[in-house]
Amino acid sequence: MSQRNTAVTDQVTDCPLPEVLRLIGDKWCIQILVELGAGPRRFTQLERAIEGVSRRMLTLNLRNLERNGLITRTVYPDAPPSVEYALTPLAEDVREPLELLAQWARRSIPALMAARHAYDARVQ
Amino acid sequence: MSQRNTAVTDQVTDCPLPEVLRLIGDKWCIQILVELGAGPRRFTQLERAIEGVSRRMLTLNLRNLERNGLITRTVYPDAPPSVEYALTPLAEDVREPLELLAQWARRSIPALMAARHAYDARVQ
DNA sequence: CGGGATCCTCCCTGATACTG
DNA sequence: CAGTATCAGGGAGGATCCCG
Numbered sequence: 001m002s003q004r005n006t007a008v009t010d011q012v013t014d015c016p017l018p019e020v021l022r023l024i025g026d027k028w029c030i031q032i033l034v035e036l037g038a039g040p041r042r043f044t045q046l047e048r049a050i051e052g053v054s055r056r057m058l059t060l061n062l063r064n065l066e067r068n069g070l071i072t073r074t075v076y077p078d079a080p081p082s083v084e085y086a087l088t089p090l091a092e093d094v095r096e097p098l099e100l101l102a103q104w105a106r107r108s109i110p111a112l113m114a115a116r117h118a119y120d121a122r123v124q
Numbered sequence: 125m126s127q128r129n130t131a132v133t134d135q136v137t138d139c140p141l142p143e144v145l146r147l148i149g150d151k152w153c154i155q156i157l158v159e160l161g162a163g164p165r166r167f168t169q170l171e172r173a174i175e176g177v178s179r180r181m182l183t184l185n186l187r188n189l190e191r192n193g194l195i196t197r198t199v200y201p202d203a204p205p206s207v208e209y210a211l212t213p214l215a216e217d218v219r220e221p222l223e224l225l226a227q228w229a230r231r232s233i234p235a236l237m238a239a240r241h242a243y244d245a246r247v248q
Numbered sequence: 249c250g251g252g253a254t255c256c257t258c259c260c261t262g263a264t265a266c267t268g
Numbered sequence: 269c270a271g272t273a274t275c276a277g278g279g280a281g282g283a284t285c286c287c288g
Contacts, residue, residue, distance in 0.1 A: 001211075010244070015235060016226050017226050019229065020226070030145065044269065049269095055271075056272090057260090057262080057269085059271060066243070068236045069239025070239075075270095081268080097224040097228045101141065101218075101225060104218050104221045107217075108214055108217065112147060112193055115192055119191040168249065179283095181280090183252080184280095202249090206249090207250060
């Protein structure tokens with residue numbers, strides 16, 4: 001999609017970001033990736049760890065991540081059903097860029113908040 | 125928000141990402157930042173460049189970015205009104221992490237697509 | 249030109265209940 | 269335990285009109 005002819009900005013930055021954010025920006029996806037970054041997890045473990053996610057959204061996000069090859073879903077045919085989720089190498093690779101983004105966030109959130117308060121005070 | 129006690133994953137990655145994605149992940153924000161990364165732009169320039177954005181959403185996203193201190197809005201009191209948007213240093217800083225994320229996306233989108241097709245074929 | 253205000257419409261999401 | 273199915277509400281986003 002987005003067959004544009006922007007000769008100015010077609011160098012590096014523009015194309016893939018919106019698309020990739022639609023892949024991993026699904027509100028819970030990041031937290032799932034982070035949680036799985038600490039090791040494989042079962043469904044209920046994720047449900048408890050992320051805390052705030054509904055069963056439905058957790059399922060949908062896991063399906064989506066699995067569909068895009070970012071996590072694996074392994075079913076162990078135990079008496080109590082057991083399903084384990086884990087990151088794929090593809091997802092491991094994305095953790096570094098995300099970590100850098102998180103570092104920027106950590107540095108900048110105070111400034112962002114300050115700007116926001118200033119704006120809100122100015123506009124009321 | 126999210127006053128959690130996850131001793132395992134509270135090291136680096138988890139906290140700020142969802143929050144920062146709510147700041148710059150607003151579907152058009154990234155493209156605005158990218159377009160402004162090539163230089164200051166006027167409202168209609170952005171509207172034409174991004175192509176697909178509605179006037180309303182462009183306005184809202186610009187307001188939001190301005191509110192968070194990521195862009196500046198300069199009004200030139202010309203006969204035809206002229207408003208120029210430009211990145212702040214805060215936004216310049218985020219372009220590097222975003223660029224790395226974009227690089228990962230460029231590398232990985234083929235694999236992501238392949239995984240998706242494989243999944244769709246498997247599940248139909 | 250650069251928006252603000254309004255309306256309207258989905259889709260996303262949460263809650264709940266059911267299943268293997 | 270690990271989901272699926274269904275229903276209902278709210279908010280994101282588009283279209284349109286209007287104004288400085």
